[in-house]
Amino acid sequence: MRVAGLWSAGKDSCFACYKAISMGHDLSVLFNFTDHEGKNSLSHGLTASLILKQAQLTGMPIVQKAMPKSSEAYREEFKALICTWKKKTGIGGIVFGDIYLKEHKDWIDAVCREVEVEPIMPLWNRDTKELILEIIDSGFKAMVVAVKADLLGKEWLGRIMDRKFIEELKPGIDPCGEKGEFHTLVVDGPLFRESLKILDTQTLFRESFGKHWFLDIKKYA
Incomplete structure (x- = not known):
């Protein structure tokens, strides 16, 4: 289709x-x-x-x-x-x-x-721990670009999701961030012809739609 x-x-x-x-x-x-x-x-x-x-x-x-x-x-x-x-x-x-x-x-x-x-909806009703591991193992590189400030600190920004990332999440935080705990930007993976290169960023604190730490991407290629 x-x-x-x-x-x-x-x-x-x-x-x-x-x-x-x-x-x-x-x-x-x-x-x-x-x-x-x-x-x-x-x-x-x-x-x-x-x-x-x-x-x-x-x-x-x-x-x-x-x-x-x-x-x-x-x-x-x-x-x-x-x-x-x-x-x-x-x-x-x-x-x-x-x-x-x-x-x-x-x-x-x-x-x-x-x-x-x-x-x-290929992801519907998937176990989120199994799903995120499949995403990682499939070769997708997802960078954290926003986190809820009451759940995660600004040091999580810019991290690429991997197995260590998942292990370090606090109990209660969904491994896929499905409840909005964090958001990502995919920079590489099987769908990409070339990787997205992040060259310069700035950390911001935003209070629109709740309190978030946000990675403001200033330069990329």
């Missing part, structure tokens, strides 16, 4: 797209959503230009769309984008990287039903 992938630039969306391709789907385009100004991604707060560079290194086409603030307007814009690409390329499904948050799946199922496409 020809499909589009919802792309946050993080490990879960990236690995879901990888698994969808392994399942035989034709991944024809990536969708990435930014704030209403088109500056930063909605999911991880990364700059839109950084995500474009990341996608370029995978060789996959990407469509970035600035999204409205209200949840209802977001839903309608999301559906309109899918309908446009259904007509343009004949996509029949959308790949999502969600793992176990039921409210997310309920929203996905409802929206996909309304626009008559199939939700492709």
Whole structure:
């Protein structure tokens, strides 16, 4: 089936797209959503230009769309984008990287039903410890770019997720960060033609959407 992938630039969306391709789907385009100004991604707060560079290194086409603030307007814009690409390329499904948050799946199922496409969710209901080890063992390199300040310190920023990283997480923190404990940027892996090189960063403390330490990536190649 020809499909589009919802792309946050993080490990879960990236690995879901990888698994969808392994399942035989034709991944024809990536969708990435930014704030209403088109500056930063909605999911991880990364700059839109950084995500474009990341996608370029995978060789996959990407469509970035600035999204409205209200949840209802977001839903309608999301559906309109899918309908446009259904007509343009004949996509029949959308790949999502969600793992176990039921409210997310309920929203996905409802929206996909309304626009008559199939939700492709290769990671759904996976054990998160087993899943993150599979992501690591498959060769994906995911860099931590944001952490909840009440759970993890700023020293976790910039780390590449590996088995040592997983072992050092506090009890109660999901190994995939599915509850928002941390967010990642994939810099290399099987989908990449070249690795994304992070050359200069700055550590920031942000209080929007809760208190987070954030890795502001200033220069990359």
